[in-house]
Amino acid sequence: xxxxxxxxxxxxxxxxxxxxxxxxxxxxxxxxxxxxxxxxxxxxxxxxxxxxxxxxxxxxxxxxx
Numbered sequence: 001x002x003x004x005x006x007x008x009x010x011x012x013x014x015x016x017x018x019x020x021x022x023x024x025x026x027x028x029x030x031x032x033x034x035x036x037x038x039x040x041x042x043x044x045x046x047x048x049x050x051x052x053x054x055x056x057x058x059x060x061x062x063x064x065x
Contacts, residue, residue: 007035007047008029008046009024009029009046010035010037010043010044010046011043017033019044020033020034020045021033023044024046027046029050031047032045032046033045
């Protein structure tokens with residue numbers, strides 16, 4: 001299996017690549033792709049570093065609104 005970039009987090013069920021990508025970006029990763037796991041099902045894997053700086057929340061969503 002050839003992977004582009006460094007996988008940082010997997011385990012979410014993959015419904016579609018665009019949804020996976022959007023979820024990962026929302027969580028602060030560079031992008032998300034769907035990969036087949038050892039059991040033959042697809043899971044959403046996030047790639048790249050979290051965009052948050054030290055001391056800031058992981059999510060970029062403003063929860064005060």
